Amino acid sequence: MRTTDLSELAAFDAVARHRSFRRAGEERGVTASAISHAVSNLEARIGLRLLNRTTRSVSLTDAGAMLLSRLSPAFGDIGSAVDGLNQFRDTPFGKVRINAPNSIAPFVLGPVLGPLIKANPNLELEIIATDRLVDIVEDGFDAGIRLGESLRDGMTAVRIKPRLRFSVVGSPAYFEQHPIPRTPSELQGHVCIRNLYPSGVPYAWEFKHGGRTIEFNPSGPIATDDHELMVQAALAGTGLACVWENRAEREIADGRLVRCLEPWCAPEDWLHLYYPTRKYLSAGLRAVIQALRA
Structure with missing residues (x-):
């Protein structure tokens, strides 16, 4: 097999993992047509169809599934070997792709980005912030950030900082017209800004105090x-908002917003950075974990 065939195998591996020529091209930094051409060349060379293609989907043939099962650990070993060269550099080298919820990314990643890149100038971070639930393997991320540990099998979770909590806030003008609530039950008489998941489904405000939980x-x-x-x-x-406390801290500090129900606003579950257990842990990802670890 010619040395150029390795790039064709890598193109197939990317398409097989993402089930998408576009996403495979984005991962490898080339166009989708270049990826398609590489895979077609590989299929022509070996005389077997590896992928079933339609205008809407990509799936593996039996031959493609067998090849992927052998390629995945091999490419993992190659990646680990190349990453091992970092021991001969002063700092980690390469790209780390991270997915994080948009609503909390500034508080989690914002404080560490500058020091992390300053300490590791050869490190490249690509951060996609979205509150949509993302499959980090399918979408080509090295790691993701999520509240709690409700992760699927095959993932490793590392507890990271900070520990966040929600706060209920309103403006002084609003409280000139409405009494400040002292307990969650007193919210019944207030105008509230309702919270939605990215899917559009509303979710309740949750309060905890003295062993009690109230929704x-x-x-x-x-x-x-x-x-x-x-x-x-x-x-x-307009009304009361229940938001991440960090997002309103400047407005609270300068008096433009007033916090209420503070004894009832308990810290949320710890944040975790998670990544596939079987994926080799690159030096770049190790540096990210070290910077974020609680």
């Missing part, structure tokens, strides 16, 4: 999945 389903004229928009609506005096 409150807010009502009000505005519903959104964007915490920044919730803060802006609260600043305008």
